[in-house]
Amino acid sequence: MSESPLRAPARLTIADVARAAGVSRTTVSHALNDRGQVDPRTREKVKQIAQQLGYRPNLRAQRLRTGKANSIALVSSMPFSVAGGPSRLGFMMEIAGSAMEAALRQGLALVLVPPLDAAEALLDELDIDGAVVIEPAAHDRNVTQLQRRGVQVVSIGRQPEGDQALPYIDLQGYETGRILLQHLAEQGALKTALLIGTQPRHSYVDMEQAYRDFAGAREMPVIIVRAEEAGGESAGREACRALLENHLGIDAICAPVDAFAVGVVKEIQARGLRVPEDIRVVTRYDGLRAQSCQPPLTAVNLHLDEISVLAIDLLFEHINGQVKRRVVTGPAPSLVVRASSSTAAGA
Amino acid sequence: MSESPLRAPARLTIADVARAAGVSRTTVSHALNDRGQVDPRTREKVKQIAQQLGYRPNLRAQRLRTGKANSIALVSSMPFSVAGGPSRLGFMMEIAGSAMEAALRQGLALVLVPPLDAAEALLDELDIDGAVVIEPAAHDRNVTQLQRRGVQVVSIGRQPEGDQALPYIDLQGYETGRILLQHLAEQGALKTALLIGTQPRHSYVDMEQAYRDFAGAREMPVIIVRAEEAGGESAGREACRALLENHLGIDAICAPVDAFAVGVVKEIQARGLRVPEDIRVVTRYDGLRAQSCQPPLTAVNLHLDEISVLAIDLLFEHINGQVKRRVVTGPAPSLVVRASSSTAAGA
Known part of the structure; x- marks a missing residue:
């Protein structure tokens, strides 16, 4: 553990309570923890004095005994x-x-x-x-x-x-992918591309499987591009540029990372195309990025x-x-x- | 402290490291904490063995000594x-x-x-x-x-x-109030009402002062209504209803609590009036509530x-x-x- 310059606050001890109550420290401990043989009136008195003094048990000592951090x-x-x-x-x-x-x-x-x-x-x-x-x-x-x-x-x-x-x-990453792709098809999309992250996360793995199954069932070409999460919005924009330059006729992009999806919308609009009329865009997480995008992004309530x-x-x-x-x-x-x-x- | 049913995980102790390294527990403690007189080679060896075993110092014991929670x-x-x-x-x-x-x-x-x-x-x-x-x-x-x-x-x-x-x-609650009221005036508002919470918070106190000063300088009537924070959106809506039924000609409402402001917009619209054409609405915190309101709320970046x-x-x-x-x-x-x-x- 690194040393930090934090100081310890002064703290009332069990000895202070014992002194004020005129009993031993053991009695205080037993009284406050409802253990041992303590006269009920003494127990009550000790509790009262402890409260008046503002005594709190030493949490760290207690934790050391119980092994719990809570x-x-x-x-x-x-x-x-x-x-x-x-x-x-x-x-x-x-x-x-x-x-x-x-x-x-x-x-x-x-x-x-x-x-x-x-x-x-x-x-x-x-x-x-x-x-x-x-x-x-x-x-x-x-x-x-x-x-x-x-x-x-x-x-x-x-x-x-x-x-x-x-x-x-x-x-339920597979189901998330399925409902997004189904929705795009219902909106008329015939050629949907998938933009996912490079990292081995369940959300990408599941989404890719849903996409491959969906494309397979409809004889839709499989167009997948990957971007680095750390690149955020601009990585999404780069990936979108590559998609549109390498593939003709893309009419929908499913970009489950919201930062990527915002980059996708910006790139499409920068090319003079319209969202959603020319290219539909959807993302996964329905957060502030999705909701404040122009136009707001279709997303999934998880x-x-x-x-x-x-x-x-x-x-x-x-x-x-x-x-x-x-x-x-x-x-x-x-x-x-x-x-x-x-x-x-x-x- | 209440008893919680959490169990303590098994943990390697300093004795395990001492046994594996063939030295005393004190030597282990000194070596790991760079204290005491320990031969540099022994120190290195102890550290290596501690790492191999995956030994971590007992944080709670350490905290008890240092009095720091970090x-x-x-x-x-x-x-x-x-x-x-x-x-x-x-x-x-x-x-x-x-x-x-x-x-x-x-x-x-x-x-x-x-x-x-x-x-x-x-x-x-x-x-x-x-x-x-x-x-x-x-x-x-x-x-x-x-x-x-x-x-x-x-x-x-x-x-x-x-x-x-x-x-x-x-x-800077006063300044926050001032720029909101100034903006409303610039948008043509002549009769701005203030809707704040009943609790004694700086944001209401400061906002009210800014409002009274602003109204005083322009000979604008002072119209203040208060609502309970715990009532959220519906309390805001109630308060707006009272405002509009008791005062004619209100053309702007400043409602610093975002939940109140959303209620205000709903009440105005339910009365067949338009935001902002008939009544302008502004709030304080520029969060999801402000941004997802229809229409989106003018707010303050704090x-x-x-x-x-x-x-x-x-x-x-x-x-x-x-x-x-x-x-x-x-x-x-x-x-x-x-x-x-x-x-x-x-x-």
Whole structure:
């Protein structure tokens, strides 16, 4: 653990309470913890004095005895250009909002671990009982690091090709892809291209499978291009340029990373083409990026509120060894149609 | 502290390392902490073996010695109907996104404390060195509770009428009010009403002062209505109804709480009036609610990214007793004009 310059605040000890109550420290300890043989009136008196003095038990000493931190971490391994961004209102923070409430209901505090390289040191130092990792890639460093420490980990979204599969909440990536592609076809798209990230995440793996199956069933050409997540919007724009220059007649682009999708819309418009009249665009996460894009992006409601609660509950179960559920399936993803793929929605 | 059913994970101890290295536990401790008289080769060997075994120092024992938690909390005292909401993407989560990065740079973990009554118990149990409280009301219970524990607290936004004024980041509520009212006047508004919350928060106090000064300087009638934050959107709608039924000729409404503003727009539209042609509407926080309202709401960029970093830095300084800054002024708020107040912006 690195040395930090934080000072310890002065704190009342059990000795102060014992002195004020005129009893031994052992009696104070037994009285406050409802243990041992203590006269009920003495117990009451000690509790009263402890409260008057503002005495709080030494949490760290208690934790050392019980081995519990009563804290869990929420960890994102997406690069900052995707997980963060100018408004900082992304996928992770939407999950964090619900997760902190769900954790609270279990008596657990939620610690946030941001998607930055510097977080690696923090992962070694956090006093936590478990962690929820958001959409880990295969061989995710954060997961490995936490497991090496003996911290219980569950993931939101399946970890692909994990050596030891983590318990996870199924984000139903295949179904998400299917409803987006189905919607594009219903809007008249005949030649849909797929733009995904290069990293081995379930969302890309599942989306690609849904796309290949969809194209196969309709004899649609398979046009897939990949971009680096870390490149964010401009990587999406670059990839779109390559798509349009190398393929004629593309009339729809499915770009599940919202930052990529915004780049796609900008590139299409910069070429004097119209969204959605010339090319329809859809994305996955229905966040601020999708909603504030011009035109707003058709996206998928992943029901992250409910997903977060399921993840916290699953983690709690595994920490306690109560159950051995490996997979929990959340609510089905539902389509949110907007003007980027439908002229009707733009009205 | 309440008992939680969390189990302690098995953990390698210093004795395991000592056994494997064939040295005493004291030697291991000295070697790993670079203390005492240990032969450099032994030190290196112990470190290597500790790493091979995956030994991590017992953080809780270390914390007990140093008295440091290396964690800080982010606390919101706004009711859930305002701070949370269907999408959970509010003011608090935007601050949390930047604050977790800023905390990380100081080597501190950020713990989220949600705006719920149940959080009160958590505030007593959290092992933290300090807390950032978002826009506390006067006599805020969360602040009192934390201070009683000896936890260092700073606030984002001044705490009004505090017995002991907290160190704070100035959110410049007066200036925020001034630019909103100035903008409405420039858009042709002659009779602007103010809709604020009933709670004693700096944002309402400052906004009201700015409004009274503005009205006084222009001989505009002072029309102020208050609503309960906990009522959210429907409370805003109720208040708007009262405004329009009791006052003729209102052509603009300034509603700094975004949930209220959305209710205002719905009430105006339900009456067959148009926003902004008949009544202009503006709000304060430029979040998802403002941006996804129909029409989108003119709002203020409070630069919460930078504000969050300033708050974490100020808290860190106070925890360490390095400086005695009581007030830090952040970047000036800037207007974001949208279709709710400007026909030009709607084009």
